[in-house]
Amino acid sequence: MVDAVHKTDATTPxxxxxxxxxxxxxxxxxxxxxxxxxxxxxxxxxxxFFEWFYGRFASAFLLLHPFWxxxxxxxxxxxxAFVERHVKGLLFDCRxxxxxxxxxxxxxxxxxxxxxxxxxxxxxVRADGxxxxxxxxxxxxxxxxxxxxxMVHGDAIxxxxxxxxxxxxxxxxxxxxxxxxxxxxxxxxEKA
Amino acid sequence: MxxxxxxxxxIGLPLDPLPGHSSLGRLERVLRRGEFAVTAELxxxxxxxxEDVYERAAIFSGWVDGINAVDASGxxxxxSSVGICALLTRMGYAPIMQISCRDRNRIAxxxxxxxxxxxxxxxxxCLTGDxxxxxxxxxxxxxxxxxxxxxxxxxxxxxxxxxxxxxxxxTSPPKVFLGAAINPFAPPYDFRPHRLAKKIExxxxxxxxxxxxxxxxxxxxxxxxxxxxxxxxxxxxxGVGPLASARAARWMRSNVPGVHIPDAVxxxxxxxxxxxxxxxxxxxxxxNEVKEIEGISGIHVMAYRQEEYVAEIVHDSGVLRGRQxxxxxxxxxxxxxxxxxxxxxxxxxxxxxEMVEAAAHLPQPKAH
Numbered sequence: 001m002v003d004a005v006h007k008t009d010a011t012t013p014x015x016x017x018x019x020x021x022x023x024x025x026x027x028x029x030x031x032x033x034x035x036x037x038x039x040x041x042x043x044x045x046x047x048x049f050f051e052w053f054y055g056r057f058a059s060a061f062l063l064l065h066p067f068w069x070x071x072x073x074x075x076x077x078x079x080x081a082f083v084e085r086h087v088k089g090l091l092f093d094c095r096x097x098x099x100x101x102x103x104x105x106x107x108x109x110x111x112x113x114x115x116x117x118x119x120x121x122x123x124x125v126r127a128d129g130x131x132x133x134x135x136x137x138x139x140x141x142x143x144x145x146x147x148x149x150x151m152v153h154g155d156a157i158x159x160x161x162x163x164x165x166x167x168x169x170x171x172x173x174x175x176x177x178x179x180x181x182x183x184x185x186x187x188x189x190e191k192a
Numbered sequence: 193m194x195x196x197x198x199x200x201x202x203i204g205l206p207l208d209p210l211p212g213h214s215s216l217g218r219l220e221r222v223l224r225r226g227e228f229a230v231t232a233e234l235x236x237x238x239x240x241x242x243e244d245v246y247e248r249a250a251i252f253s254g255w256v257d258g259i260n261a262v263d264a265s266g267x268x269x270x271x272s273s274v275g276i277c278a279l280l281t282r283m284g285y286a287p288i289m290q291i292s293c294r295d296r297n298r299i300a301x302x303x304x305x306x307x308x309x310x311x312x313x314x315x316x317x318c319l320t321g322d323x324x325x326x327x328x329x330x331x332x333x334x335x336x337x338x339x340x341x342x343x344x345x346x347x348x349x350x351x352x353x354x355x356x357x358x359x360x361x362x363t364s365p366p367k368v369f370l371g372a373a374i375n376p377f378a379p380p381y382d383f384r385p386h387r388l389a390k391k392i393e394x395x396x397x398x399x400x401x402x403x404x405x406x407x408x409x410x411x412x413x414x415x416x417x418x419x420x421x422x423x424x425x426x427x428x429x430x431g432v433g434p435l436a437s438a439r440a441a442r443w444m445r446s447n448v449p450g451v452h453i454p455d456a457v458x459x460x461x462x463x464x465x466x467x468x469x470x471x472x473x474x475x476x477x478x479x480n481e482v483k484e485i486e487g488i489s490g491i492h493v494m495a496y497r498q499e500e501y502v503a504e505i506v507h508d509s510g511v512l513r514g515r516q517x518x519x520x521x522x523x524x525x526x527x528x529x530x531x532x533x534x535x536x537x538x539x540x541x542x543x544x545x546e547m548v549e550a551a552a553h554l555p556q557p558k559a560h
Contacts, residue, residue, distance in 0.1 A: 115293075115294075115320055115334065116339070117339045118339060119340070119342065119390060119394075120341070120386075120387040121378070121383065121387070122320050122340075122450075123373060123374070123375030123378055123450040124378065124449030124450040125378040125380075125450070126379075127378075127379065132322075132323060132326075132449040133323035139379070139380075141383070142380045145383045146380075158386055158390060160341055160342075160390055160393055160394050161341070161342070162342060162345075163337065163339070163342040163357075164337075166337070
């Protein structure tokens, strides 16, 4: 009889992972752990500073272009991606999509949206400004709108973003942006 | 003005859209003519029986300008929107195919757009889609490869540049009228008009709104939309629907994502002797209020499981007054189907061996 009780049946609907004493507190259908959002929200409150800092940081990275070239962008990829993953993971709950748009989204990472929207909030945002899918999480895009309000170039939130290139997932966005900037700089020099 | 409905060079050939139009559909013509459009939502059947779709579409026959075929709305599994649209166009109805990004990636979606356009679908509504957790199968994998904005851009690229996202060429682009959804009733409220602007930039030509039960809030939204000049770039259809009872309204408010129902509305229905009747009256009152707002081009009636009342609501609100009569148009490939069906109906015996022999000796088409 025990077998009959435990037999899984294809017709039994898969229930939501929530609700009884044996399920872990933070289980959710998309396996996101119920972490605190304090750091992420703090960053959005100080998005003006991070915008300034990111600008400086990008120029510093570009200054290092000869070094990256010497090491080789491909060889630098793994250690830089490692650092990027952990630094941005701590600050923005970065998901390493590989094509960072933080400066266009008020320093609130859009990949934390359960629908991974990169162009603004869905219609399901709760009246308290929390996420439709995860009622405990403040909507990424409500935060983005707040963050963009603090920033000098906050208007960037109004530009339409391209769909994510899934093949770049897990790679370093810092190196890619630097390589692109260096290429653009040398192209401009050649022209001049 | 008489419209040409067939390509003079051959009935099977695609017809050029009217100047300035991107589709051949009725909805676009009605909107561009400046008439107040009415669209309605079809309750998708949980069955494999085409007659269920025909039956549900028949109640909208003739007076609705577009029938929305939902794509697993609320993440609940139903007959697919492509399937419903194929059945509807077969019967001469004008569907609005909804595409949500929750279930399919960009490869599947682009294929479906081509398939639907080939079936005669003239209107496509691009949605992000509800999260899987609200539906009947919360264990499903949410895809969200594109979002509503990039979906709009994708379909527009296919239509205007005759190319896939990859840049590969299409021999015959899908002539569709592009739509999107708006929800003025969810935070961040300041961002919502800008989001509409973004959708227009991405290609939206008409938008349908979420259920509107808070007219003052909607007025405020429209004021800001007009300030941005968006009502001139896009046709805005307001979502309306009858509430069956105060209990149903409370349930909707707490369980359907993105629905905002003010307490006053629920109290009004609760206080009535006949809640269902009051719900209908409320819907008519809202239509009468919103149709006067500048920049509103039509209504979208969503009456889930109350579809039989839609006609009454539309009639009583009088939004179709002054409409030009409409003639059904013969689809461009319908004649081919009629011919083929005629052959089939004759019931002639077919001898496979003779037929394959004849087919094998057909003159070979020259290689290009």
